[in-house]
Amino acid sequence: MSFVFSEVPHTSIVRWQKVKDFLQSVDLEMSEDVEIFVVAKEDDRIVACGGLSGKVLKNIALDESLRGEGLALSLMSELLKVAFREGRHELFLFTKPDYQEVFESCGFKYIEQAHHQVILMENSYNIDLYKKRLRKYKHTGDVVGSIVMNCNPFTLGHRFLVEQACERSHWVHLFVVKEDASFFTFKDRYRLICEGLVDLENLTIHEGSDYIISKATFPTYFIKDKRQIDSLYTELDLNIFRNHLAPQLGITHRFVGEEPLCAVTNEYNQQMKKLLARPSEAPPIEVVELGRIEYGGEPISASRVRKLMQHNRLEEILPLVPPTTYALIATMMSKEEAK
Amino acid sequence: MSKKLETAHAGTLESSDAFVRVIPVDAKGIEIELESSVEEIYGDAIRARVLETATAMSVEGVKIIVQDKGALDYVIKARVQTAILRALGEAEPDWSVL
Amino acid sequence: MKPKLRRSMLFVPGSNTGMVCNAFIYKPDTVMFDLEDSVALSEKDSARMMVFHALQHFTYKDIETAVRVNPLDTPFGLLDLEAVIRAGVDIVRLPKTDTVEDVLDMEREIERIEIKIGSPKKTMLLAAIESALGVVNAVDIARSSTRMMGIALGAEDFVRDLHTQRTKEGHELMAARNQILLAARAAKIGAFDSIFSDVKDKEGFMHEVDLIKGLGFDGKSLINPNQIPWLHSAFAPSQKNINWAIEVLEAAKDAKERGLGVISLDGKMVDAPVILRAEWIMDLARASGVLGEEQ
Structure with a gap:
């Protein structure tokens, strides 16, 4: 059997729809963030496809009748070729545990799983390199804290949280979520965090990594029960943190902001407590919820700052953020006005 | 003097073929990573062949990742050579060393 | 010298590693590795390298080998020649031969490479005629070089050039087949027919083989190994x-x-x-x- 392979970029509307139809025929939704698809055709009919979204391969699907290793391997060869050409050499994919072996035969290695329903794989041994790098930052102590933050943008609320964590720990590791799906770019977010915390002495700020997965890249198309998406994502993220990252740094505690009002985040915090403490080969991590500081009767949060930006109320942002963040926002808003 | 390389690859994951990736690294020498279904029997022979092929092309400071799908000796050689030529950005190889 | 049997020339895309490694098993009279139309632009270099090594492998020592190279006016043609002549190919198949010039250009480059590497071998040429102009010039093309061992019809491109398509009856190819055969016989070289692309249609294939055998062709290009025993049985003498x-x-x-x-x-x-x-x-x-x- 010979298959013809071709690329379908997001810009070709007619062919894009055909890919969508094919995915539907195998009971999958199309991931909205795919930039380019590779499709295999037999007699002008799509029989397999796979998409590239940033560093993540998504929507890899084969026609039921042709599910043999031959087509899967040819498809993956083409998809990898396209990804490499686009300069994406370190690739990830999320899949069902059933397909672990198929992707292993394509050079992908298992990293972590969630609830026996989702696994994360990568095509390099970069997680080992990353772990090795992390070990250089290890500080021993009874309480080694950790915080994972997006800081979109960095506020006095964040600052308060980190201060509290530093007071209670020998050392604190702060991880900044890396991906660029936020309003503020990673570069800006990272810079504001560094500048806003420069006076804290028992703190390491980590540039984030591909191993702190962002919700934005977590695919949902193959998870049938949509109510499970959040918990599967959380579990995968926390399993990686606990089993791979935390042990390298001897982390004993994880600090989070208290969320009495937001049900989703509260749920997340409760799940985190449970998952990071349950029996495992890696040592347990205690989750500590810290109270939020308020200004004007309301907690200070990044979303509050973004809302004020939208309404052009620069003067009200001033008491919520450190001067460095304020300076950036002021510049951004004056540029916006100039337009 | 070893030549400047970019990341490159050649081959496919199909049966009888090999998928070869060449990645520049901050180290001397040639590092080889092999995955093969016949690793136990032919692993050393394949590694030796990859090393010999890369050495003949005077490259250094590279990691060569080979996913072997039951490829014949000359297929491995061809894939490694193509990947290295691509990594070097050279269209016309020195046939006498191949 | 008595002519070599060349009933079957099996096309093997240089980018299909499985086929490259296994084609000899099917025992075609000639294995024809393709670097031209069946190979995507992005894989021209890898296919060339693969064929370069396959040609030198012992599995192809006892079988006649040909390589369809890319035309010299592409960036790949000369690189293909450098590789396959060094690897000791028996026959270079010229794609899209329209004029005697096409042959002479190719011959000159082959000779240059043979001298450069000190090869004692005289690589043969097989011109594929794939256009109306090529068919009209077939007589001259067939006689243009002492290296020329045969001329072949490339029907897929030819029918496009004629503004028609292939049919089972093959009326659209009649004139071309006759002209190519006459030109080949006049020059005392081989005449080879085009591929039959529907690999599942054995009846249609056998019909076409009977036709070209009756016309006097020596053999035919094939794209699927399954067609080899069919062809050979049809060519068996009574x-x-x-x-x-x-x-x-x-x-x-x-x-x-x-x-x-x-x-x-x-x-x-x-x-x-x-x-x-x-x-x-x-x-x-x-x-x-x-x-x-x-x-």
Whole structure:
């Protein structure tokens, strides 16, 4: 059997729809963030496809009748070729545990799983390199804290949280979520965090990594029960943190902001407590919820700052953020006005 | 003097073929990573062949990742050579060393 | 010299590693590695390298090899030649041969490379005629080089050039087939027919083989190994032909042993071309498996 392979970029509307139809025929939704698809055709009919979204391969699907290793391997060869050409050499994919072996035969290695329903794989041994790098930052102590933050943008609320964590720990590791799906770019977010915390002495700020997965890249198309998406994502993220990252740094505690009002985040915090403490080969991590500081009767949060930006109320942002963040926002808003 | 390389690859994951990736690294020498279904029997022979092929092309400071799908000796050689030529950005190889 | 059997020329895309490694198993008369149309632009270099090594591998030592290279006016043509001549290919297949110039250009480059590397081999040429202009020039093309071992019809491009498409009956190819055959025979070289692309249609394939065999073609290009036994069985000589050939060769042997200058059979004189024809039939019979080795 010979298959013809071709690329379908997001810009070709007619062919894009055909890919969508094919995915539907195998009971999958199309991931909205795919930039380019590779499709295999037999007699002008799509029989397999796979998409590239940033560093993540998504929507890899084969026609039921042709599910043999031959087509899967040819498809993956083409998809990898396209990804490499686009300069994406370190690739990830999320899949069902059933397909672990198929992707292993394509050079992908298992990293972590969630609830026996989702696994994360990568095509390099970069997680080992990353772990090795992390070990250089290890500080021993009874309480080694950790915080994972997006800081979109960095506020006095964040600052308060980190201060509290530093007071209670020998050392604190702060991880900044890396991906660029936020309003503020990673570069800006990272810079504001560094500048806003420069006076804290028992703190390491980590540039984030591909191993702190962002919700934005977590695919949902193959998870049938949509109510499970959040918990599967959380579990995968926390399993990686606990089993791979935390042990390298001897982390004993994880600090989070208290969320009495937001049900989703509260749920997340409760799940985190449970998952990071349950029996495992890696040592347990205690989750500590810290109270939020308020200004004007309301907690200070990044979303509050973004809302004020939208309404052009620069003067009200001033008491919520450190001067460095304020300076950036002021510049951004004056540029916006100039337009 | 070893030549400047970019990341490159050649081959496919199909049966009888090999998928070869060449990645520049901050180290001397040639590092080889092999995955093969016949690793136990032919692993050393394949590694030796990859090393010999890369050495003949005077490259250094590279990691060569080979996913072997039951490829014949000359297929491995061809894939490694193509990947290295691509990594070097050279269209016309020195046939006498191949 | 008696001509080599070239009934089947199996096309093997240089980018299909499985086929490259295994084509010899099917025992076609000639393996034709393709670097041209079946290979995507992004894989021209990898296919060239693969074919370069395959040609030198022992599995292809006892089988005639040809390579369809890219035209010289592409960035790949010359690189292909450098690789395959060094690897010792038997035949270079020129794609899209329209004029004598196309042949001479290719011949010049081949000669240059052979001299450069000090090769004792004289690489043969096979011109693929794939356009109306090529068919019109077929007579000149066939006679343009001493390296030319045959001319072949490339029907897929040819019918496009004629503004038509291929049919089972093959009327659209009649003129081209006749012209190519006449040109080849006039130049005393081989004539080879185009591929038959529907690999599942055995009946249609056999119909076409009967037609081209009847016209006088030596053989045909094939794209699927399954077609090899079909083709070979169709090309097997009849028992009547075999019997005739045996008698001719016996008469020749007898005459030689008795020191006779003239060979005769059933009262008729047998000359050299007839003996060559008889030898060829016996070769064909042996290759077709209708004859034991001892005969």
